Amino acid sequence: MTRGVDKTQETYVETTTSAGRSWRWLILLIPYIALLWLPFYNDAHPSFAGFPFFYWYQFLWVPLTSLLVYIVYRGIK
Amino acid sequence: MSDLNPVNPVSMSVFIAFFVLVTVIGFFAARWKRGDLTQLHEWGLGGRQFGTIISWFLVGGDFYTAYTVIAVPALVYSVGAYGFFALPYTIIVYPFVFAVMPKLWKVAHDKNHITAADYVHGEYGGKWFPAAVALTGIVATMPYIALQLVGMQVVIKGLGVSGEMPLIVAFVILALYTYASGLRAPAMIAFVKDIMIYIVVIAAVWLIPVKLGGYGHVFAAADAHFQAKGGATGILLKPSQYTAFASLALGSALAAFMYPHTMTAVLSSASAKTVRKNAIFLPAYTLLLGLIALLGYMAIAAGVNVKSASDVVPALFGTLFPAWFIGFAAAAIAISALVPAAIMSIGAANLFTRNLWRPLVAPNLSPQAEAANAKIVSLVVKFGALLFIVFLPTQYAIDLQLLGGVWILQIFPAVVFSLYTRRLNTPGLFIGWLVGIALGTGLAISQGLKPVYGLHVGHEDYPLYIGMIALAANIVVSFAVSALSPRRAAVTTA
Numbered sequence: 189m190t191r192g193v194d195k196t197q198e199t200y201v202e203t204t205t206s207a208g209r210s211w212r213w214l215i216l217l218i219p220y221i222a223l224l225w226l227p228f229y230n231d232a233h234p235s236f237a238g239f240p241f242f243y244w245y246q247f248l249w250v251p252l253t254s255l256l257v258y259i260v261y262r263g264i265k
Numbered sequence: 266m267s268d269l270n271p272v273n274p275v276s277m278s279v280f281i282a283f284f285v286l287v288t289v290i291g292f293f294a295a296r297w298k299r300g301d302l303t304q305l306h307e308w309g310l311g312g313r314q315f316g317t318i319i320s321w322f323l324v325g326g327d328f329y330t331a332y333t334v335i336a337v338p339a340l341v342y343s344v345g346a347y348g349f350f351a352l353p354y355t356i357i358v359y360p361f362v363f364a365v366m367p368k369l370w371k372v373a374h375d376k377n378h379i380t381a382a383d384y385v386h387g388e389y390g391g392k393w394f395p396a397a398v399a400l401t402g403i404v405a406t407m408p409y410i411a412l413q414l415v416g417m418q419v420v421i422k423g424l425g426v427s428g429e430m431p432l433i434v435a436f437v438i439l440a441l442y443t444y445a446s447g448l449r450a451p452a453m454i455a456f457v458k459d460i461m462i463y464i465v466v467i468a469a470v471w472l473i474p475v476k477l478g479g480y481g482h483v484f485a486a487a488d489a490h491f492q493a494k495g496g497a498t499g500i501l502l503k504p505s506q507y508t509a510f511a512s513l514a515l516g517s518a519l520a521a522f523m524y525p526h527t528m529t530a531v532l533s534s535a536s537a538k539t540v541r542k543n544a545i546f547l548p549a550y551t552l553l554l555g556l557i558a559l560l561g562y563m564a565i566a567a568g569v570n571v572k573s574a575s576d577v578v579p580a581l582f583g584t585l586f587p588a589w590f591i592g593f594a595a596a597a598i599a600i601s602a603l604v605p606a607a608i609m610s611i612g613a614a615n616l617f618t619r620n621l622w623r624p625l626v627a628p629n630l631s632p633q634a635e636a637a638n639a640k641i642v643s644l645v646v647k648f649g650a651l652l653f654i655v656f657l658p659t660q661y662a663i664d665l666q667l668l669g670g671v672w673i674l675q676i677f678p679a680v681v682f683s684l685y686t687r688r689l690n691t692p693g694l695f696i697g698w699l700v701g702i703a704l705g706t707g708l709a710i711s712q713g714l715k716p717v718y719g720l721h722v723g724h725e726d727y728p729l730y731i732g733m734i735a736l737a738a739n740i741v742v743s744f745a746v747s748a749l750s751p752r753r754a755a756v757t758t759a
Contacts, residue, residue, distance in 0.1 A: 216360035223353035224515060226507040230346075232500075238480030242501055246352045247555055253356050254548045257363050261541055 212263040219253045270583060272425035279592030280424060280599070283461070284435070287454045287600050291442030294449040305636040308447035309615045310379050310533045317542045319452055323608075324530045324543060325550040326455030328521065329355075331416030331602035332409075334462070334557055339574035341561030344498045345491050347506055349558055350514045355551040358518040363544035366522060367537035368684045374537075380612070381528050381680050382620035388683045389691045392624040397698060398676050399620035402525040403646075405669030406613045409524070410650035411662040413602040413609075415575070418654070420595040423579025429655050435599070436606075440647045443607045444640050448533055451607040458604050461597035463553065468590070469563075469582070470556045476585055477566045483559070486566035500562075505728070509717045512730035520674040520732060525612025526605055606647065614642035664714045671709060671716075671732040675701035678736075678743045693747030701739030705731050 222228065223246070232240040239247070298314060300307035315323060333351070340348030369384065378384045381402065386395035414432060421431050442450045474480050484500060491498040502510055521527060534540050564571075564581040571580050582594050618639040623630045630638065653662060679694045708718045708731045718734060719726040 213364065216364055219357050219360055220515070223357055224511040226502060226504075226511060230502045230504075230507070235481075238474075238482070238484060240484055240500060242346060243349070243484075243555075243559075246349065246356075247552065249353075249356050250548045250551050250555070253359060254545050257360060257545050260363065261545060 212260050215256050215260050218256055219249060222252075223249055270423070270425040273588045273591070275588035276424055276592035276595065277426075279589050280596045283457075283593070283596035283600065287457055287603065288438050288442065290453050290457065291439070291450040292445060294442070294453040295446040297449050297453060302447060303633045303636050305615065305618065305632065305639055306377065306379055308636050309611050309639055310529065311448040311452055313374065313533055314535050315452060315533050315539070316535050317539050317546075320530070320534045320539050320543050321546055322455040322459050323452045323533065324527070324547060326451065326458050326601070326604040327526055327530045327608045328547075328605075329462075329550050329554055329601075330409075330413055330605040331420075331598050332412040333554065334598050334601055335416045335419050335575050335578060336412075337554065337558045338561035338564070338578050341558050342564050342577045343561075343574045345487065345500050346502045347497070347510060348561065349555075350510045350517070351558060352551065352555045353511075353514040354517040354521075355554055356548060357514065358521050359544045359548055361518060362522060362531075362547075363541055365681055365684065366531050366544075367540045369680070370532060370534060370537045370540050372684070373532050379529075379532060380525065380616045380619050381523065381676060382616055385676075385679050385683070386620065386624075389679075389694070391691055394679070394691050394695045394698075395620050396625060397695065398679060399616040401672050401676050401698075401702075402523075402528075402616050403613045403621075405673040406525050406609045407646065407650060407653070408662045408665035408669055409526075410606050410609045410613075410647065411653045412666050413606040414650060414654045415659055415662060417599045417602040419575050420579055420598045423576065423583060424592070424595050432654070433651065435603070436647060436651050439603050439607060440610075440644050443610060443643055443647070447640075448529065448608065448611055451604045451611075452533075454600065454607075455604050458597065458600040459550075461593070462601060465594045465597045466553050466556050469560065469594075473560075473563045473567070473581070473585055477563060483562050483566040487562040490565045509728040509730065512733045513716065516674060516730040516733040516736070517670065519677055519736070520670050523673045523676055523680060524609075525616055526609040529608055529612040529615065606650075610643040610646040610650075611639075613646045614639040617642045617646075667714060667716055668706060668709055671705035671735055672702055674732040674736050675705065675739050678740055682740075682743075689743055689747045690750055692750045693743045693745070696746050697739040697741075697743030700742045701735040704738050705735030708734060 229242055229245040231242060234241055236244045295302065298312065300312040302308045306313060337348060337351050372378065372387070373384060376387050378387055380399065382395040382399035385398050386392070414436065417435060418432055474483055477483055488500045491500060497503060497506065522531065531540055534543070560578055560581060564577045567581060567584055569577060569580045569584055571577050578598070579595065582591050586594070618635055622638060623635065675698050678689065678697060682689055709716070712718055712731070716730055716732070717728040718731050719728045720734065
């Protein structure tokens with residue numbers, strides 16, 4: 189993995205075990221799947237506080253994404 | 266013009282008061298966190314010392330521009346759910362920022378790079394490909410600056426003042442304090458701008474639905490409006506819009522931090538950890554953007570009828586709010602134009618000086634001369650944008666900004682992939698870039714400068730963001746050509 193990479197990438201590897209590294213970084217892909225696959229959320233129901241599902245689902249993914257990024261951040265610290 | 270409101274003295278006074286305030290701040294900023302402003306990394310990157318909070322305001326103020334505040338609700342007002350691609354776009358951009366930008370920050374910090382083209386030069390050497398990367402950034406940014414002016418023009422018009430004079434005055438002031446203070450000016454003004462925008466948007470999304478009978482009613486009114494309007498509109502997407510919506514969101518997210526202004530804001534952070542922390546906290550601005558987008562529906566529910574969709578936000582505020590708040594909101598949006606316009610001109614000036622002027626024209630430029638050169642270029646860039654808006658139709662700037670998005674995405678392989686692989690080399694990346702630019706431009710022109718192209722797969726037609734189609738071709742060509750030519754050697758000199 190680290191063949192030919194510069195110092196920057198080596199420090200990355202040093203701070204984490206390679207097993208922990210691989211699954212934690214995959215967490216970052218979850219928002220892409222959740223938001224780019226439209227059949228998941230292009231619907232009016234269930235609505236919440238007057239918001240059709242399409243809208244509150246997207247809004248909900250804002251704090252969820254922050255949380256997921258935070259989880260990865262904690263993991264690599 | 267006949268559709269102008271009469272000038273309200275209260276709105277106007279509030280507007281001018283806030284404008285004067287940020288002007289004072291802009292000039293004062295030169296003394297803040299004092300550094301030697303004759304050095305390019307001090308003038309153009311604020312000395313690379315901005316901590317988490319300053320960076321949060323700076324990137325937020327830079328990335329969520331005045332044009333966004335005007336254009337996103339305008340699109341939602343016109344077509345509905347499709348305009349909401351801005352929300353997934355500004356969510357999925359942050360996992361990317363978190364994973365990639367700290368690596369880039371670290372290399373840039375270690376080798377004193379201040380632009381993306383500096384990084385490409387550091388990795389691959391040569392001068393022509395870094396120059397191409399720099400040129401892409403400059404060309405993509407110019408119309409973006411022009412559109413900030415459009416945003417400002419819309420709110421000034423909303424206050425009842427027509428003509429170009431206020432715009433020219435605002436921009437001359439902006440140009441002068443950017444010249445004097447560099448990145449410190451927009452960084453300080455960003456505090457004022459962001460707090461004002463938060464106040465405006467929270468007040469608006471709190472008070473407007475109360476006046477209009479709740480969010481349920483706002484969405485119902487929008488639904489009824491689009492059903493009557495027909496076509497590819499509605500408060501939900503048509504299945505035929507899925508691929509366009511998703512590819513626009515993804516393509517915009519990948520392009521977002523390739524722009525010189527966002528790159529500049531990231532590289533001015535004090536550490537890689539600052540960048541990572543900000544990837545966690547910046548989504549707060551995305552909530553704000555989502556709420557701003559909803560203003561488009563609120564305008565429909567409030568029965569706002571405008572000839573040009575971009576007038577929808579000022580018109581909505583003008584209908585529902587008292588005079589002092591209209592002035593405050595207009596100032597918030599106008600100041601939202603100043604912050605990104607300043608950073609964009611600094612980013613473009615850094616690119617021009619570092620990656621075009623010095624390597625191609627004046628190789629023996631001293632550090633002082635380099636910074637002086639960048640300051641002058643920042644002026645030229647801003648006046649270029651101003652002339653563009655004053656003398657050419659606004660539609661040109663909108664079309665060019667769209668093309669700019671397609672173009673800037675073509676530096677993605679050189680900037681991002683180079684952090685992870687050594688399989689790429691200059692011939693591969695250069696030819697890939699060329700193919701991406703040519704294909705993207707050609708497809709966009711063939712579609713009458715629309716961002717999506719219907720790709721035939723089997724018997725189905727999948728509309729996709731042109732930038733992504735061009736990027737895919739670029740990536741394939743970059744790797745293929747690189748595989749056929751010698752591997753890059755490690756570049757020892759930065």
